[in-house]
Amino acid sequence: MSRCVVQRLRCPNCGVEQEEKVFVSVNGARIKTAAQRIIEGTWGEVSCLACGQRYLADPPRLYSDLPGGIWLVRHPLERRGRFVELEAEADRIFSREFLERPPAVIREQAAAVRRRICFGRAQFVEKLLAFRHGIDDRALECLKLGLSRDLLARLFAHGPWEWMTLAINEEGLDMIAVTVADQHLIHHTIVRLEEVRRIEAQLQQYEALFPELFGHLYVNASRYVTEQVPV
Numbered sequence: 001m002s003r004c005v006v007q008r009l010r011c012p013n014c015g016v017e018q019e020e021k022v023f024v025s026v027n028g029a030r031i032k033t034a035a036q037r038i039i040e041g042t043w044g045e046v047s048c049l050a051c052g053q054r055y056l057a058d059p060p061r062l063y064s065d066l067p068g069g070i071w072l073v074r075h076p077l078e079r080r081g082r083f084v085e086l087e088a089e090a091d092r093i094f095s096r097e098f099l100e101r102p103p104a105v106i107r108e109q110a111a112a113v114r115r116r117i118c119f120g121r122a123q124f125v126e127k128l129l130a131f132r133h134g135i136d137d138r139a140l141e142c143l144k145l146g147l148s149r150d151l152l153a154r155l156f157a158h159g160p161w162e163w164m165t166l167a168i169n170e171e172g173l174d175m176i177a178v179t180v181a182d183q184h185l186i187h188h189t190i191v192r193l194e195e196v197r198r199i200e201a202q203l204q205q206y207e208a209l210f211p212e213l214f215g216h217l218y219v220n221a222s223r224y225v226t227e228q229v230p231v
């Protein structure tokens, strides 16, 4: 189910606040254009009533499309160090709402759903991109660890870094590496789609190599570099 709330938003240009109805939860099975608009950055666009500046409200906190096979929770980037407890929380909510209470037909559908949590707008967009392009996000995260290994000598001096997928098109995956500390751009590359397909075809071998990317709700190569906040 989609859900809206009225939020006070502040214009990044002039600082004037206004109230807008924003989606906190989006049912992608009902609103078919939602994922594409979130990816393109046109979802939740607001015009400042004072100066006319256009800016974006926060993306939804939940995107779900159970028939399509995805249930994606977004948290603020600042909370990423708490991924272990947030995974457990999301798992409890999903199990209660979709696996324990509903009739069998819904439970069967839910059991096959890609359940994920992510942090910040960039990860949220990346998850929706992978979903839209039929890419197994576990394979995508394995690809990132491979890229890090290949480019280790070049990226090492910048301190811990992570990869983001900005776009997927016929050329391949448009990817950047940014520093974990301040999200500063340090590398840009385009990876051919076949590289991901090759990993998807050998997923079991990759699971043995990178077990952290499998069997958890936070499927992100940054698990290997993020400092965890003790629970």
Ligand SMILES: [Zn+2]
Pocket (backbone or CB within 6 Å): 011, 012, 013, 014, 015, 016, 048, 049, 050, 051, 052, 053
């Ligand atoms: Zn303004």
